[in-house]
């Protein structure tokens with residue numbers, strides 16, 4: 496989710512009220528109960544509305560949408576359980592010549608959706624024997640080692656799907672409202688009361704993110720507060736636990752740092768460093784598009800982070816400008832690990848934001864970290880052009896365009912950047928840059944990054960193209976205002992439900 500924003504270019508499904516959820520049966524449109532659409536303004540007076548529209552595709556898949564991850568952008572969590580391949584049937588008669596419908600860059604609308612789907616084993620095996628083929632450049636050679644060498648138990652439930660693959664949870668005693676944590680300065684006993692909540696800076700499906708001040712260290716931090724009732728209702732227990740567990744494991748200059756997490760009987764709490772510059776999304780919409788140099792800077796920091804995450808077998812799965820925060824020093828911090836997952840092989844959870852979803856996710860083929868490289872291609876395109884390469888007013892239209900593989904190119908686009916995007920937006924993931932035998936090195940060695948010293952990237956030695964306008968570390972001017980009176984205390988969950996979060 497995000498702040499200061501807008502709906503995405505496309506609009507998912509039907510409209511509703513912020514914070515609620517929706518269930519959609521694709522096909523005849525029956526079964527839709529929708530959720531939320533935020534209406535927000537971007538600071539630059541670009542007003543935006545999160546439009547939503549009824550979907551009318553003809554499959555029998557049930558989707559549950561989680562909306563309102565960002566102000567003005569709706570995000571959706573899709574749980575699909577009735578069809579082994581929910582989207583494929585819609586693409587049999589696609590028209591490859593169909594003109595790409597261009598988004599109006601003056602609207603700041605984006606719908607994001609995340610889908611969780613349980614598919615049949617038949618589908619899972621579709622791709623298992625894919626092999627790499629040589630591409631037209633050295634850097635693209637590979638053997639597709641990441642692509643699909645395993646089978647998967649398709650009968651997993653949504654929770655089981657993610658939960659089973661997050662077997663790195665440690666037993667710990669940190670599931671109290673206070674806990675002792677080893678810090679650089681020794682053991683600290685953390686309490687929720689240590690944090691003085693100052694202001695809401697973001698909202699999400701399950702709650703909100705607040706700027707707060709650590710009374711002990713006097714540092715500003717961001718507290719993500721998730722109402723357990725909502726997490727349970729939206730069947731996101733395992734995603735939230737994944738998020739916490741993965742965040743505890745990682746440390747990287749361009750990834751948000753989790754300081755502490757806890758719960759009480761109504762909420763889950765995660766405390767992060769506060770990133771006061773706001774979202775890259777806001778800067779991009781205000782600028783219209785970025786120069787090749789600016790895009791290159793942000794892309795490089797993302798490549799560095801993705802390489803790190805993938806080295807830990809973590810697939811991020813939600814790359815988009817809304818989830819990229821700009822720190823006071825101008826460097827990026829990737830946030831929102833709600834869809835990140837520790838992989839054993841492939842995973843079948845359908846998730847992401849429509850414009851950023853890779854073809855193999857749409858086709859329920861099982862996917863791996865290649866989806867992040869696909870999303871990087873979408874992101875670089877969006878930074879350079881101002882809107883994403885696959886656009887339609889409805890998610891199914893977006894999916895259709897993604898599968899068609901047809902991309903419209905701006906005449907004056909940097910040809911070297913275009914070459915990289917083309918190599919990332921390859922439908923066959925075994926030929927996708929980043930997912931071949933040299934992994935991230937192939938991306939790092941691409942000509943668009945030729946001038947970079949990657950150690951300098953990691954060490955934040957590159958000069959940031961944008962320095963956020965902030966006066967102090969706790970400045971909230973880059974975030975929208977949220978009426979604080981809108982927040983009612985979350986309901987306490989009963990003991991039985993509380994057990995779902997025993998290890999949080």
Ligand SMILES: Nc1ncnc2c1ncn2[C@@H]1O[C@H](COP(=O)(O)OP(=O)(O)OP(=O)(O)O)[C@@H](O)[C@H]1O
Nearest residue numbers: 496497498564697699700704717767768769770831
């Ligand atoms: N560490 C942080 N510092 C500053 N702002 C933050 C921080 N973390 C999150 N935010 C703001 O809060 C918003 C919501 O955060 P996040 O996306 O993590 O929440 P979420 O509940 O997972 O959202 P969603 O329901 O869309 O998945 C972000 O888009 C960002 O604008």
